[in-house]
Amino acid sequence: MRVDGREIPVTGSLLQPRIRRTSDIVRVVAASLGVGVVVAGSLITRPEWLALERSVAKIVDFLSPEQSTLVYLIYGMLILALPFAIFIELVVRRQWKLLFGYGAAGLLAVLALSITGAGISTPKWHLPVPDRFDTFLSQFLDDPRWIAMLAAMLTVSSPWLPVRPRRWMWFLLLMFAPIHLVVSSVVPARAMLGLVVGWLVGAVIVWLVGTPALEVPLDAAVRVLAERGYTVNSFRVVRPAGRGPLLLATAVDGPESELIVELYGKNQRSFGAIRQLWRWITFRSSETAPLHGSLHRAVEHRALLGIAIGDLGMASAHQVAVASLNRGWMLYAHTVPRGTPLRKLSAQVLPGVWRSLVRLHDNQISHGDLRPDHVRMCQGDTLFNGFAAAEFGASDSQRQTDIAQLLVSTTALFGKHEAVSAAVGVLGESAVVTAASRLTKSAMPAGIRKTVPKWAKVMATAREEVREQTGHDRIGSEQLTRFTRNQVIQLVLLVALVYVAYPFFSQVPTFFSQLRTLNWWWALLGLVITAFTYVGAAAALGACADGLVRVRDLFLEQFANTFVATTTPAGVGGLALSVRFLVQAGMSTARATGAVALQQSMQVLTHLVLLVVFSVVAGTSTNLAHIVPDATVLYLAAGVGVGLIGAFMFVPKLRRWVNHSVWPQIREVVGEVVALARNPVRFSVIVGGSAVITLGKAFVLWVSVEAFGGGTDFVAVTIVTMIGGTLASAAPTPGGVGAVEAALIGGLAAFGVPAEIAVPAVLLYRVLTCWIPVALGWPIMRWMGEKNMI
Incomplete structure (x- = not known):
């Protein structure tokens, strides 16, 4: 990569996998739902929609026949010129690679609506001008294949077009429904089908090919870091963009020799919004943080919490830069976390870790994601990192969730006895028992479930150890979600x-x-x-x-x-x-x-x-x-039974399944029945019942x-x-x-x-x-x- 005359090497792949392009996936799903709604509406409620369209058409029918024809002609010429306008815009902007997707989208959309039970029906678009010009335009304006072609082409090219032309083109395409009503016509159902089918075809192609948002603006990141006093020498991809941000280890000249640069793109923004909405719907209000209105606010919140925890001397890294980049990307740069990870230390450090968590809570801060990698020790001090889920002004429930998460992490690293003993010694039995009620899947973030091996078993082990050390008969589960599983x-x-x-x-x-x-x-x-x-x-x-x-x-x-x-x-x-x-x-x-x-x-x-x-x-x-049943049915049933027995005897996989799965269970049941027969009273009760x-x-x-x-x-x-x-x-x-x-x-x-x-x-x-x-x-x-x- 060359930036401002300097060659900056980039090691690793910056390409985001398709299964992580959440914005594109959401677009495909929305288009599929649109197709389903239009098809269902056409098959189920089409007569009602026709009546409604006629009623609306009568209400908005304020033009004379001559005026209606003029409006139809003007709109028809514009819609006929639309694909050529898109083509010219792509050529002017030199989007040569996009032209293939542009053409493929239009061809596939037309082909999708040309398939009939008798084969492929070709479009009947007659270019020779007939006697009436509006008749010439209507063959395009009312043909669903033309609408589908325009929708597919516009969907594919939209991410690459300037904002204002893109908006005007979509407005022009979507105006075909009001135009039909204004000229006292009914909106063709197949035209609506063409619109959603074209949108679906274009959405699938965009998902497969990609959008400009996938192009990582590393040149802009270099310039932002230069303004902060860091000259970038190289980038190394630590983790590709996916469920989380694009993580880059950056070699720099400046106060630090290396920085960690996190880049959040459009797909991270959509995933974060969906995740926030899902938590807001499924979790109780006291368990969820306020929704972030934008990606910028989410990243800014993380950086500000890092600054607040750094002022307490408990952050393993300090913030370098937070900035908005082009194509919808956000940059968050910080120093390399210092200290030794908790997993490389002994259980003797656990009391200090719990005291640091108490200090964090005393300052009204909750961490929210206390996986093992987010806790470090440096010269006897406990340091934290990874503040994406941290909250200032934390509630009691959020602090208890922190305790439950740290119990799981420390139990996985040092064993149940050492982890619970350290927690009880610092927090007291009451606080640990209260927090143990949050040892549930809902309270464990995805990071802990991924980084802690067999986390469910570890969580159950920690809960049982808390019960044994505190002497409680039973520790109930706190309800975090709005609706329980039951x-x-x-x-x-x-x-x-x-x-x-x-x-x-x-x-x-x-x-x-x-x-x-x-x-x-x-x-x-x-x-x-x-x-x-x-x-x-x-x-x-x-x-x-x-x-x-x-x-x-x-x-x-x-x-x-x-x-x-x-x-x-x-x-x-x-x-x-x-x-x-x-x-x-x-x-x-x-x-x-x-x-x-x-x-x-x-x-x-x-x-x-x-x-x-x-x-x-x-x-x-x-x-x-x-x-x-008559003899024929009995003979047939006997033949089927013999065939099944033969299949299980001669087919190796079936024979192994019988020998290893079925037969041991049968022997176990028979053994239990034989043992049961030796106890006449119990046997009589079971048989009698x-x-x-x-x-x-x-x-x-x-x-x-x-x-x-x-x-x-x-x-x-x-x-x-x-x-x-x-x-x-x-x-x-x-x-x-x-x-x-x-x-x-x-x-x-x-x-x-x-x-x-x-x-x-x-x-x-x-x-x-x-x-x-x-x-x-x-x-x-x-x-x-x-x-x-x-």
Whole structure:
């Protein structure tokens, strides 16, 4: 690089990777959303938009036909000349490399709107002038391909054009919609599509090729540092521009031999704005700093905090220059941090580090990003650097977050005992316990999560060590965000519940019309039996957990389990909730998972045994041929089963998966069942609880049928419940909604139950066994969450 007659070498790549060009990425996303909105509006609400456009056109129709034609002619000539004006501007400015992107953008935009089901439809632009000049212009003005071409070309060339011509060109292009309204016409929908498609094509090309903002103004940086008394000899790229600034190690002649120059470009500005907005939306107001209105203010804030901390003698570097450069870049230069990094020292320095943090807090300053690399020692003094997240006039919450961050950093470097002991010795137990509640992911900035290996495990270790050294039974987590994870999960579950319950709602009118024939005593009996099934489930899970959890809590957890299992496919949410519940009750994760797996295994085995028993009983008194598939289906199922067995035997990857993943789990479950058989009392409780669940649901369905007049015996209903439930369990819908009802209604009909009884009986059964427990499970789950039981 040559600046003012001097050759200054630059080592390293200054090019920013595409995945870090946030401004360009935001432009592509916005253009994609624009295409989606226009397409959706054209397909869904086009008639309403046409009516609105006609109404607006009548309101603004104040020109005579001759005046409208004149306006149309003038605008048409301008829009026809627009691409040539852009071309001339690029040639005058000698942007030769940009001409390729300019042409490619126009060609791709036209091609994108020329693709039809019958192939590529070429534009019908006739250059010979017809009888009427406005007819000649309308073929361009109303053609979406011309609008798309202009939008794509203008998007590609905009970053390279002067501000004033660029604004006038965009104004001229966007005026095509008002012009159509003024001349009492409706805006063509395909013209709007052409506008957004052209914008999208141009945005993608800009993202791939780049903009002038990517050209680093190192020559301007050299001149700024020269004004500060530093003559630049060379630049060396330490870190390319990306998530953070472009970091340069700069060799200089002056008071220092080397400086650190940080350059913030347009993409850093957009990323910072998005990050600030996201934190403002998701975090509580007391946890977030005031939003910076510009990149200049953000960099200036960092420099001013560095000066303030430097006045206390606690900054590892002093500021050299802060300046705005051309093409939207900002320069922040400071000296090389002095002192030895904390990671190279011993644990003996920890008390001094904590005392320095206290001094920083006493002066109303919080650091906000206490990763290990931002703490140094020089001649016994603790020095800090990296003040991008620092705040003057810090709140109590920000100071507590500092303590939590330093706990994580020191624990990772020196171990949990030394780190926590030093913190307790300087701050006291109360302050450390309060700050330990912020040992959460939300309080840890991205810098700590990147530089601290296994930071989540380190954070959990620090929290546990604080609890042990201070003697506290439990350290709760402080809520930093506006919405907790549980609240978000509950909202998602509610939305899922509405979705899965919709088929049921569509049948509610039929159900209510049949209520006049309902025997309410039978319905009340079904509700009592349903409650007993939850007692059986709680007893079975309690026995699998070795009786470590109270039966009352287990009973309540079953209702919350029903809510979660109904709103998640295949009931996986219910299994996860049970594991979480047992872990919160004091069991280890492995043991809790084993208890839930044992309970589910015994439930399946009990269900299969009862199915065989009742099938044998039903076979002697009931004709089962109408619910058993025919021989062809059985042979087909057997063939598929044999094929799967062969695939798992002869395909190496499947065989290894079975041997290393499936078979060890099967052996573990079988071993647990064998060990369980040696304890008759516990075995009986688990089997009895599992049988109560299966037989209880069969009783509820039988009672529901009797409530509407009856029509079959208990054995047949039990077969329908078990077979129908087994078939419906494979349904992808959460809670088996739709599949369960269809299977049960079909099964009852196969045993001769009339449809006018089977349909309301099944709906009553689902109300008793599913929807009432789900309605109770929602508030119970919230209550258990507040009590830290899940």
